[in-house]
Amino acid sequence: GENVEQHPSTLSVQEGDSAVIKCTYSDSASNYFPWYKQELGKGPQLIIDIRSNVGEKKDQRIAVTLNKTAKHFSLHITETQPEDSAVYFCAARNTNAGKSTFGDGTTLTVKP
């Protein structure tokens, strides 16, 4: 089955700096890669996603890149703000199969 590894497990940055979180996956059949933000006591919330036919996607301060050959994808947050502090999860999914496989999460702390 699919295996997703996520690094780093914790990340602390100064407000205004950039943050990068990286994930690798194992199943070449995965074709959809969402990123989620989870705040304390809440469910994961989708912040950006990318499909396997696209190499990069950007939405304001958030961008995601995908390298299908190397089976890795990354989340980039620029101009970080204290409200960006949360746990971030990457996931990989074969949209024909349904289920998502998640990484173990990255706790991002943005210091004011």
Next chain:
Amino acid sequence: GAGVSQSPRYKVAKRGQDVALRCDPISGHVSLFWYQQALGQGPEFLTYFQNEAQLDKSGLPSDRFFAERPEGSVSTLKIQRTQQEDSAVYLCASSLALSGLAGGRNEQFFGPGTRLTVL
């Protein structure tokens, strides 16, 4: 609001008790997923429905876990004879698209979860 709702939000059970966790998906969403999230971990897949059909239950950890979605809307996850290792947050998610539908919307919308503590 129009999001995914789950009840109860918190459940404390004594070891050996049965529990039932409810999920109300977004109206019109075809697909429904259950995940288990242990403390400090990512969500782990339990089972998946497309309308009322349970298409994948490969993630259910034992035969004490049972899920149903009889009318293709509300779903219930039942855990029989709860054990301490069942303590976790149980997340429900729904999705508009049928899996495999080309160009379909694959985004999963998550509920707030039910935190189950087994004493």
